[in-house]
Amino acid sequence: MTQTYRVTIEPLGKEIDCRSDQSVLDACLRAGVWLPHSCTHGTCATCKAEVLDGEVEHGDASPFALMEFEKNEGKALLCVACPRSDLTIEADVDVDDDVPVHPVEDFTGTVVVLQDIATDIRRVVVELDRDLAFNAGQYMRFEVPGAPGIDRTYSMANVPTEPRHLEFHIRRTPGGICTDGWVFGALQLGDPVRLSGPFGRFVLRTTRPEPAVLIAGGTGLAPIMSMIRHALENEASDNHLTLYQGARSRDFLYDVEVFRRLAAQYPERFSYRPCLSEESADGFASGLVTDVLAEEHATLQGRVAYVCGPPPMVDAALRVLMAKRLFPRDIYREDFFDAGDKASGGVKSPLIKR
Numbered sequence: 001m002t003q004t005y006r007v008t009i010e011p012l013g014k015e016i017d018c019r020s021d022q023s024v025l026d027a028c029l030r031a032g033v034w035l036p037h038s039c040t041h042g043t044c045a046t047c048k049a050e051v052l053d054g055e056v057e058h059g060d061a062s063p064f065a066l067m068e069f070e071k072n073e074g075k076a077l078l079c080v081a082c083p084r085s086d087l088t089i090e091a092d093v094d095v096d097d098d099v100p101v102h103p104v105e106d107f108t109g110t111v112v113v114l115q116d117i118a119t120d121i122r123r124v125v126v127e128l129d130r131d132l133a134f135n136a137g138q139y140m141r142f143e144v145p146g147a148p149g150i151d152r153t154y155s156m157a158n159v160p161t162e163p164r165h166l167e168f169h170i171r172r173t174p175g176g177i178c179t180d181g182w183v184f185g186a187l188q189l190g191d192p193v194r195l196s197g198p199f200g201r202f203v204l205r206t207t208r209p210e211p212a213v214l215i216a217g218g219t220g221l222a223p224i225m226s227m228i229r230h231a232l233e234n235e236a237s238d239n240h241l242t243l244y245q246g247a248r249s250r251d252f253l254y255d256v257e258v259f260r261r262l263a264a265q266y267p268e269r270f271s272y273r274p275c276l277s278e279e280s281a282d283g284f285a286s287g288l289v290t291d292v293l294a295e296e297h298a299t300l301q302g303r304v305a306y307v308c309g310p311p312p313m314v315d316a317a318l319r320v321l322m323a324k325r326l327f328p329r330d331i332y333r334e335d336f337f338d339a340g341d342k343a344s345g346g347v348k349s350p351l352i353k354r
């Protein structure tokens with residue numbers, strides 16, 4: 001039987017209710033209490049916190065993200081830990097005043113666009129039942145129909161000023177439950193979807209004055225597109241932005257014309273470097289996006305960076321950025337962890353902001 005427990009969050013001293021079948025993080029985010037998180041699937045360790053009092057069920061925590069000795073020391077991953085008694089937790093609450101907190105809510109929606117935009121990449125636009133308040137760069141969790149208890153996370157590519165129509169860029173993972181099994185299989189225009197959000201702290205920092213480099217691998221472009229469009233079209237920030245967009249070949253690179261148009265429209269504000277690692281083509285840099293970035297900058301001191309994509313690409317970008325004299329506090333990143341990464345371990349340096 002589902003029970004409800006009282007959770008006290010220190011050092012805030014706030015108290016919220018959490019059901020026994022609900023993660024502590026979910027309860028906090030729905031109550032408007034922001035706690036650090038990234039993957040929301042027990043993979044990245046960003047939400048690791050101390051359970052000062054009470055019992056939790058650790059749920060589906062990756063053994064790479066939460067070691068056995070850490071459980072014994074009273075640590076838990078709040079995105080997958082459910083209460084088994086009233087709790088007191090101590091979390092690393094590091095609220096950025098420049099990032100508004102939008103409580104997580106449940107939504108239903110209808111698929112109104114389903115478009116193949118590159119090899120194995122689909123644009124999916126969902127019209128929601130009501131407006132969603134979110135920050136550029138955040139993501140939603142989709143329930144996967146026919147797979148009870150399974151959900152997957154996808155980042156919005158649209159801007160917060162389009163609160164009713166959410167755009168997603170979804171890459172097919174061979175054998176993947178959500179993508180191969182649903183988005184690239186059964187999903188049709190007009191289908192209903194159930195989703196919740198917004199989640200994540202990989203968001204455009206509108207108060208940072210430094211020029212920014214934004215590095216996107218594959219569908220890691222989605223949250224970065226939201227940030228760039230928000231900065232330029234909604235004048236959310238006025239620093240210079242340079243986008244490095246990487247893919248293997250032209251077939252895998254999408255929305256190139258969108259960014260070329262933005263670069264032509266905002267020549268003082270935005271530069272665009274599409275990169276192909278396995279093909280040469282006019283108008284495209286040759287090489288891995290991270291190698292092109294490294295070649296083009298003797299130093300990146302004085303900038304901020306946003307990185308998003310598959311974990312190996314994000315790791316490679318972090319190495320380049322730090323070698324080019326960026327500090328962890330200047331780097332914002334989001335790894336598109338999947339179930340395979342969770343099984344094989346994918347915990348990254350806690351030094352880097354998520």
Ligand SMILES: Cc1cc2nc3c(=O)[nH]c(=O)nc-3n(C[C@H](O)[C@H](O)[C@H](O)COP(=O)(O)OP(=O)(O)OC[C@H]3O[C@@H](n4cnc5c(N)ncnc54)[C@H](O)[C@@H]3O)c2cc1C
Pocket residue numbers: 038039040139152153154155156168169170171172173174175176177178179180181200219220222223334335336337338339340341343344
């Ligand atoms: C914060 C965040 C935002 C994201 N945003 C996007 C986005 O905007 N666009 C996007 O395309 N993706 C995004 N992702 C990735 C997305 O959430 C899914 O992980 C991805 O689409 C794969 O889902 P799936 O159900 O199709 O595959 P899954 O069923 O999860 O499988 C993924 C891979 O893992 C393998 N696997 C599964 N279980 C195991 C196991 N036990 N052991 C070993 N291997 C296993 C599978 O064979 C497959 O290769 C994001 C991820 C995160 C964390």
Ligand code: FES
Pocket residue numbers: 036037038039040041042043044045046047048065077078079080
């Ligand atoms: S947010 Fe909990 S482990 Fe990633």
